[in-house]
Amino acid sequence: MFSTQFVLSFSLLLSLPILFFLAPRAIPPRHSSIPISLPDELDDLSLFNRAATKSSSYPNNPSIFTHLSSGKNPKLKIAFLFLTNSDLHFARLWDRFFHGSPTNLYSIYVHADPEVNVTRPTNGVFKGRFIAAKRTYRASPTLISATRRLLATALLDDPANAFFALISQHCIPLHSFGYVYKSLLVSPTFDTTSTESDPDLARLGVRVRYKSFIEILSNASNLWKRYAARGRFAMMPEVTFEQFRVGSQFFTLTRRDALLVIKDRTLWRKYKLPCYREDECYPEEHYFPTLLSMVDPDGCTKYTLTRVNWTGTHNGHPYTYHPPEVTPELIHMLRRSNYSESYLFARKFSPDCLRPLMRMADSVIFRD
Numbered sequence: 155m156f157s158t159q160f161v162l163s164f165s166l167l168l169s170l171p172i173l174f175f176l177a178p179r180a181i182p183p184r185h186s187s188i189p190i191s192l193p194d195e196l197d198d199l200s201l202f203n204r205a206a207t208k209s210s211s212y213p214n215n216p217s218i219f220t221h222l223s224s225g226k227n228p229k230l231k232i233a234f235l236f237l238t239n240s241d242l243h244f245a246r247l248w249d250r251f252f253h254g255s256p257t258n259l260y261s262i263y264v265h266a267d268p269e270v271n272v273t274r275p276t277n278g279v280f281k282g283r284f285i286a287a288k289r290t291y292r293a294s295p296t297l298i299s300a301t302r303r304l305l306a307t308a309l310l311d312d313p314a315n316a317f318f319a320l321i322s323q324h325c326i327p328l329h330s331f332g333y334v335y336k337s338l339l340v341s342p343t344f345d346t347t348s349t350e351s352d353p354d355l356a357r358l359g360v361r362v363r364y365k366s367f368i369e370i371l372s373n374a375s376n377l378w379k380r381y382a383a384r385g386r387f388a389m390m391p392e393v394t395f396e397q398f399r400v401g402s403q404f405f406t407l408t409r410r411d412a413l414l415v416i417k418d419r420t421l422w423r424k425y426k427l428p429c430y431r432e433d434e435c436y437p438e439e440h441y442f443p444t445l446l447s448m449v450d451p452d453g454c455t456k457y458t459l460t461r462v463n464w465t466g467t468h469n470g471h472p473y474t475y476h477p478p479e480v481t482p483e484l485i486h487m488l489r490r491s492n493y494s495e496s497y498l499f500a501r502k503f504s505p506d507c508l509r510p511l512m513r514m515a516d517s518v519i520f521r522d
């Protein structure tokens with residue numbers, strides 16, 4: 155009995171590296187099916203562990219209360235996490251966004267695919283803000299890893315980072331920094347779906363509890379195909395179909411949820427598995443909404459602050475705006491939200507939109 159089991163597990167163990175070795179030759183390699191290497195995985199684990207350990211030594215959901223009650227009155231910051239595999243097309247617009255804002259109110263981190271020759275700005279707010287990065291592929295778990303690397307780096311770097319906004323090179327701001335800061339950290343009315351209110355605190359203009367702004371949908375039409383893309387039972391038992399969620403890849407998390415995300419090992423084991431069908435494989439749109447709906451459902455608003463236009467989508471890409479469409483009316487329309495007082499960011503914009511955007515930066519975009 156014992157020896158049969160032993161032989162069985164031994165041969166299983168032996169076949170794993172053989173499979174690993176043969177698989178890429180047997181099937182033409184697809185980007186989403188390139189496994190994440192063990193050294194990369196261990197590197198990330200060590201970063202996540204360090205960030206989690208260090209973060210547990212101070213409060214993880216700093217509220218206005220700790221903020222007000224502490225004698226030194228340290229300001230809370232928003233960490234802007236830029237995830238890119240090309241130049242930061244709108245670096246000048248973001249420079250203008252941050253220009254003149256107190257540097258103790260924000261942090262910036264950039265994860266740029268090291269295989270791409272990304273121009274590193276030699277001046278402005280992005281100078282020196284590039285973090286240790288690894289290769290990323292579209293529609294693959296490498297995007298989840300890159301995002302967690304950004305979150306962990308920002309958690310480790312500064313205990314004052316209270317919100318973490320994920321931004322791509324195709325994203326633009328829809329308001330001034332001051333508006334974004336007030337909306338996330340001060341305004342008690344920004345989240346119009348919130349039922350949680352304490353009239354006394356609201357009178358004082360104090361937000362009772364911070365929530366993550368992440369889209370979490372459970373009824374999208376293609377959800378079953380997305381769930382089964384990794385194999386019908388591949389996600390079991392950790393994630394049943396009833397628990398599987400989808401949402402926009404771009405979100406703004408609280409420190410508490412950022413920490414939950416980098417501490418996760420259970421769901422990651424499933425989501426890092428390669429898909430067998432490329433056309434329905436977008437793990438980065440599922441991992442974060444599924445995880446947070448399981449571990450902190452009440453801590454999430456379930457909608458995003460990053461406006462995106464999915465009408466006429468093709469090949470998994472949302473609509474991309476081009477220069478002739480970039481007008482003050484477009485900015486005003488993109489701000490309009492059914493869930494909050496305004497959207498704060500929008501995507502996607504083609505790189506040549508920089509010029510028309512800069513032309514109306516002060517007169518429209520940063521005028522609240």
Ligand SMILES: *[C@@H]1O[C@H](CO)[C@@H](O)[C@H](O)[C@H]1NC(C)=O
Pocket residue numbers: 271273
């Ligand atoms: C990267 O880009 C810079 C500036 O565009 C150029 O000077 C340099 O040769 C490029 N390097 C590679 C490896 O392509």
Ligand SMILES: *[C@@H]1O[C@H](CO)[C@@H](O)[C@H](O)[C@H]1NC(C)=O
Pocket residue numbers: 373374375
């Ligand atoms: C999904 O559910 C939400 C909230 O219950 C609803 O607003 C939305 O219209 C639903 N979407 C679809 C595609 O059924």
Ligand SMILES: *[C@@H]1O[C@H](CO)[C@@H](O)[C@H](O)[C@H]1NC(C)=O
Pocket residue numbers: 463464465466467473487
């Ligand atoms: C969304 O994209 C479609 C084209 O697919 C366009 O006609 C429409 O005007 C866009 N909507 C907004 C709100 O920009």
Ligand SMILES: *[C@@H]1O[C@H](CO)[C@@H](O)[C@H](O)[C@H]1NC(C)=O
Pocket residue numbers: 490491492
């Ligand atoms: C807001 O809700 C209305 C009615 O359901 C819908 O037609 C519209 O597209 C929504 N707007 C946004 C920005 O999602």
